[in-house]
Amino acid sequence: MKGKLFMIALTGILALNQGCNQKKEEAEGTGESKKPLSLIVVEPGHFHAALVQKSMYGDVDSVVHVYASEGPDVKAYLDKIEKYNTRPEDPTHWKEEVYTGTDFFDKMISEKKGNVVVLAGNNQKKTDFIKKSVDAGLNVLADKPMAIDAAGFDKLQEAFTSAEKNKVLLYDIMTERYEITNTLQRELALLPDIFGELQKGTPANPSVVKESVHHFFKYISGEALVRPTWFFDVNQQGEGMVDVTTHLVDLVQWSCFPNVSLDYKNDIKLLSTKRSATQITPSQFKLVTKSDTYPEFLKKDVKDTTLNVYSNGELNYTLKGVHAKVSVIWNFQAPEGTGDTHYSIMKGSKANLIVRQGKDQKYKPVLYIESTDKSKAYEDALATGFKSVQEKFPGIELKKNAAGWEITIPAKYDTGHESHFAQVANKYMEYLKAGKLPEWEVPNMIAKYYTTTLALKQAKEKK
Template sequence: MRKELLTIALLSAMAINQGCSTKKAEAKEGTKKPLSLIVVEPGHFHAALVQKSMYDDVDSVVHVYASEGPDVKAYLDKVQKYNGAPENPTHWKEEVYTGPDFLDKMLAEKKGNVVVLAGNNQKKTDYIKKSVDAGLNVLADKPMAINVAGFEKLKEAFASADKNKVLLYDIMTERYEITNALQRELASLPAIFGELQKGTPENPAVAKESVHHYFKYISGEALVRPTWFFDVNQSGEGIVDVTTHLVDLVQWSCFPNTVVDYQKDVKLLSTKRTATKLTPSQFKLVTKSDKYPDFLSKDVKDSTLSVYSNGEINYSLKGVHAKVSVLWNFQAPEGTGDTHYSIMKGSKANLIVRQGKEQKYKPVLFIENTDKSKAYEDGVAGAFKSVQDKYPGVELKKIAAGWEITIPAKYDTGHESHFAQVANKYMEYLKAGKLPEWEVPNMITKYWITTMALKQAKGK
């Protein structure tokens, strides 16, 4: 009898302990996170890349509102793949609503507090405005505006966000690419860089060039692009799309933490736009579509599709002459990929990022000094220590033209990882309840430059 009582007592204690553990686990699982994502009409793979990582302050349940079709399916497939990843799997739970009234439904229900937008750019600015009007924070893929009318609406959206005490922010991943970050860091060191030169329209002090490809691999799979991506009325011309990153880097690198006012500080000098031509077979390879949709007929001649995806902007910023240009090819040669070139000219040295064949198509940063004195060389080593304190393991390697910056592999995390870095930074701002003072005016300036450049290039 005593043995039976002891057994019952032991089992009861185990049950109570298990119950407590379960309640603790349930309480932990059910802890309300301060942030909850709403993904609206995800038509670009960048929407999924925001969810390639989990975030401490973000609820695992994501509310998705979209029109039915292949775009939302592609997004959900990518998120499912991240959930099932062999390393660092995510655990997002997608609650999906599809229907033609998806935006109205989202605004009526407001099941989260951070709207993520990455898709068709034709309506994106309108979605941004309506979301912040409804008191929702917005994290938007670039570009947030693709023409002058969109720019005016975007300005209204920023005013509305300020009024409603919500944060509107765009996804500037290129700030987190290590050579871009180090170029900015070195430009802030007078002992190495000297002073930023003014340059001329023919010989700008700052130049950034970007080469992209329609056919590429993302997360190990061939990227399938939506057919609307090739309609500049829906995606935006190249001069207002990828150049957004380049214009952002110019402002961020040359005038860090400083307000740049488009009405006082910017002069547009010259702009141009050209088309990339695609054959029907190339179009099918990248879209899986057997024919051009009707909305592209305006851009097709003799079965060749012309996409105005290339652009160049020459302008001055606080008196500094800058040039940004973007070029889209169909597919990169074997073993290569998208490339980036950047130069900042200082009175003592030029800071140059190259990503060509000699660099094995990986971005490499160089200091090419114009000051050849012994005192300068000695000063470089001393000044560089502050960079090493911030980025341990980064080293100077002497070459004929100056120095190559050798960067440990741990800093080369890849383009896809930068989305989580942007999202984490945005969440810091949400926690603080505000963006840095310079971010909003500089976003407005950035989109004024790109949209006005398009207007100027088109001559209307």
């Protein structure tokens, strides 16, 4: 009997000791709960919210706190996370703690269960969510666009002021900087022996042009994308002028004036703007949304059963005296074997740097150097200058063609659009560790959203 009592007592002591050791480990930061960053995902209505979590991050807790209204948007997000968690290759291990209710945002602010708010969803409320989050002392990583109209731009400026006051970082997800041809175009423009000087251009012949073609129906992570019905409402998603155009305006700034802080009041001059609608049939709408009817909020845009979505926009402007044109077009679906496309040109005094993504490129972006200087001296200078880029990106090569040179890029650099979200997130986490963004990032985000929202305002004022 005494032996049994002794064993029971010993078992209890060991269990108590094990519990204490576990608590001690967590207190010392060895437990996962002590990782420095913890995500709060708010109203994840866009698939970009899930793409931020397609990878795990060393400094980010695996527990993600989700606050959203009940409905198909949050379900679609959770389904994608579940697929990432259960994929056979390199599965993630996110643990989603979900609260759904009409007071989801107030609940998030009162509980503050994490320190980084991820926003990718309905843009109608996004700027307000951004402002209130930074007011509450929370860092924010937001999908583009962070503002979709002039009133939103004013509130966004207030949010940046609040973020600085509260010592938190507000940052938008600019994935296109990580597409390898965009990266290399910027690198080559920094080399005077290859590019020369960036030309000023004219309104009729801009020095910088960036054009993008997107599609409403596409495949993401191997599955047909189902878009929410509100995505087709410009009051909720934003017009084309302020949506994808955000990426293009960002690339103009980032490529032409790298690491330079821009003053939106003095450095930007809008010259002309225009907008147009993409027409969507009822059957196309059903295919991409799974909805049999147009919701009430879209009836204003329906004419003879066809939905008119103002998703196309073009703006011509000068940035520090350099003439630029950006345009975006949305079609319903890309032809078989194709996809979204991008065209970009930067004109230098010695050469033009051009990204093409058409049939000749098999719909993959390809970067070219085209120069009117056919001399041996220029070719030698090109070969010498290119070595500095090869040091940063081993494996890239110059391939001569009739018009100049094609940059051949190893497959390891072509990681695809979805992987760029992890690259942006990792860069943001570097900034969080440092406690600050590069000095030029905030003024240039302000300049970018000033450009897009003012362009929309001017385009809508046209008769």
